[in-house]
Amino acid sequence: MSDISIRVTGRAGRITLDRPQALNALTYDMCLAIEDALDRWANDTSVDLIVVDAAGERAFCSGGDIAELYATGKAGDYDYGRKFWADEYRLNAKIFSYSKPVVSFMQGFTMGGGVGLGCHGSHRVVSETSQIAMPECGIGLIPDVGGSLMLALAPGRIGEYLGVTATRMSAQDAIFAGFADCYIPQHLWPDLIAKLEDTGDAAILTPATLAPPASELQEHQAQIDALFDGETLGDILNNLRKNDGEFARETLKKMERMSPLAMASTIEVIHRLRGPSLTIEKALDLEYRFTYRAMEHGDFLEGIRAAIIDKDRKPAWQFADMNVPLAATGKMLRPLGNAALTLENTR
Template sequence: MPDIDIRTTGRAGRITLTRPKALNALSYDMCMAIDSALRNWREDDDVDLVILDAEGEKAFCAGGDIAELYETGTKEDFTFGQTFWRDEYRLNALIFEYPKPVISFLQGFTMGGGVGIGCHGSHRVVGESSQIAMPECSIGLVPDVGGSLMLALAPGRLGEYLGTTGYRMGPADAMLVGFADYFIPQINWPDLIELLEASGRAEIIDDHAYTPPIGTLNYLQAEIDQCFDGETLSDILNNLRNIESEFSNKAMTALRRNSPLSVACTIEMLHRLRGTSLTIRKALELEYRFTFRAMEHGDILEGIRAQIIDKDRNPQWQFADMNVPAVAVSKMLQPLGSDALSFPEE
């Protein structure tokens, strides 16, 4: 298919996203092609590892292709979106649990669906241009594709901050938070990929890694922990109002741009997920409770309209005063019963 190039080279299964003009946005068909290739290579003794990369300088993958979600959702056909998210999340789990090394090269923007395919593998490589984010609250979703797992595991309250504001992480920040493993200058990537293809040995990446340029989250950690230490959106808003600083003002501005319902549900999700029982499947199942309901009961259609369709940047969110009732959060995150996310291997 024209949007993705799947092949084997040497000892490597190779997946290259080839939609640079669309920032390599991930369509349903692309997800299914990746899923099929990974399942085939899992049983292929001639494939020792998998390499994921993308064409273009601007993005590895800036997210899911949401045009069709909007088109079907505005016609009150919610099944396409529910099927897309269900099968995409199954792919995310497949990558996370894959028995062979999965190596991703994440230049430019890696956001949303790009995180789902690029940040769950065993060897996640970033370079000078890398910017990784979970900006779903800006269109009325929650951090999904397994991103909630990494946010829940992030140091302190970085998860709440990143998940609710959509802050873009450079290479050092991404490594600190757990979205990436290695910093390698991008000029070195082609030669390294050739070595990986020829050898089938993922461990050679260790010999090519550098220390990344200094990030910013280390310096902001204390303020983030102070401001975002709360059980609910209301708690965090109170903290931000009571702490007069440049950081708190910027954080408040960022939160006000996003869907209050999505922000409140994101905070609740991270609190539910933290603990020793956290798994990728548990995170995805909780995310799916929200996304299954998102078009019918959430803000996603309005978010896509304001950001992508009309581009007026003026979404009319539910709970625009940011007072989100606890019952509204509970309704979005209650179990789905027979519609709950399941996995083929179960």
Template sequence: MSGISIRKTGRAGRITLARPKALNALSYAMCLEIDAALKDWADDPEVALLVIDAEGDKAFCAGGDIAEMYETGQNGDYGYGRRFWRDEYRMNARLFEFPKPVVSLMQGYTMGGGVGVGCHGSHRVVGESSQMAMPECGIGLVPDVGGSLILARAPGRLGEYLGTTGARMGPADAILAGFADHFVPEAAWPALTVRLEETGDPSAVDEAATAPPEGRLAALAPAIDRHFAGETLGDILRSLRAEPGAFAEETLSTLARQCPLSMGCTVEMIHRLRGPAAEIRRALEQEYRFTFRAMEKGDFLEGIRAAIIDKDKSPRWSHERDALPQLAVTQMLMPLGEDRLTFGEEDRA
């Protein structure tokens, strides 16, 4: 059982994540199957659009399946993780650049790797239960799978805030931050899916969309823009400490649990991408610089140990939050030379 269902139904190419007991966590095999389907359907005249959804009511996809990545990394084998990330990112790029409409229906948790599957399409739908986040800084990674591009394009300084804190977004906040386009009540999703399959016309999504329940980020935006406008993580921390209050105290408490190296790199990555440089392949190539080094030179293995293996919630990060040298950030994001992420067919083996 691969944990995914890929088929053609009517005018639609259908991808359904089918590991509800694992919160539809994305495995390496699932990434490869999605990528193969995207290649097959790009020029298939029978496929007018894609519909991507997931089984269960708890999650669209709560992230990547990192158990094997941890096990191999602990044994000094960094190759498996690097292949996983390389091929996942290539799939993310293919999905972002897919030449036909892509409708994604994202209930419950959509986090990490789930963002890379659900948030690069043309018609990204959320419902009442939707909870989105990029929580990678909590496990020694950075927002990846193209998530850094969405953060760089978010209004104001929402990108720095969401990327470093891993804050969860309900439907309105996901739309505000650029992770979703439409709110459609989840009771209407089955009928909407049938219509998409029958007609191949994505305008059905626009017709079904309604206003989402009120979110929280719009009210916080002035404080976020004020405190997260600095050049470095240190600038952000100093700003928060200089203005005591509920927002600053809560945010500092959250940042205290995150990986300093990951947060510093996240801020730098978003700054490098913002503006004309905000392009999917550039984002993924930069993310891969970090993830390629994450096990050998970063804090990923320690982050997974503390959060998932031992569950002691007490990671021993390689740097103190207030003593992160900018050189460490620069070194994690240096070009990889021959190991760089590329997107040509010739090296997809």
């Protein structure tokens, strides 16, 4: 497959995304190929660890390739998207619980589906160019691919803030928020990858890891915790509107571009997950309840139209006044019964 290079080099299973012209966006076939490779290598004693990287300077992976999702959804075929998401989520869970180290090198943009691929492994490397985000609310989805788990685990109310504003994290922000582990300057990566291939030992990353610069996100945490301490989207909006500070104004401006239904559902999902019972399976199940319904009942198709197809940046969101009834989020997140997500490979 020309979009991806999968091979074994030395002691490492190697996965390189190779669509730099498309910012290495993940296609459905790429997801399936990655899963097949992980299945092969799980019990291969010649493979000690997995290294995931990407071609080009601009992006590790900008997200999922959504053009076909839009085309099928507009034609009234919702099953293709449901199958895509179910299979992608199974891959995310597999990376999260993989029996061998998974080392990801995330330069440039890492967003949406790229987070699901790069941020669930055991060793998540970022650099001076890294920008990581969960921008799904801007197209009518909620942060998915297991991203809701990381948002629920982030310090204080950082998860709510990142989830509903699509704020891009620098390398240092990503480490603070729990989306990355190692800050290593990018010019060192080729030699490190060669050593990983030669030794099969992820511990070689430790000497190269530097203390990242100060996190801007961390500096704003006190404000974020105060502004986002509400139980619902309405509570948070009230806090923001009553605050005349610049940070609150800028935050509100970001949120005004997002799907209100998606934001309200994002906050609800994070609140349901937060606590001792949090698991990747629970996070993916809640995410799938929303994405399963996103084309038919949510804002997904309208969000894609406005951002990608017509590019008018003027989506006609449901609940455009941002007053989202609790019943609306309840509808998007209710259990799916026989259609519930299963993480068993049935293909």
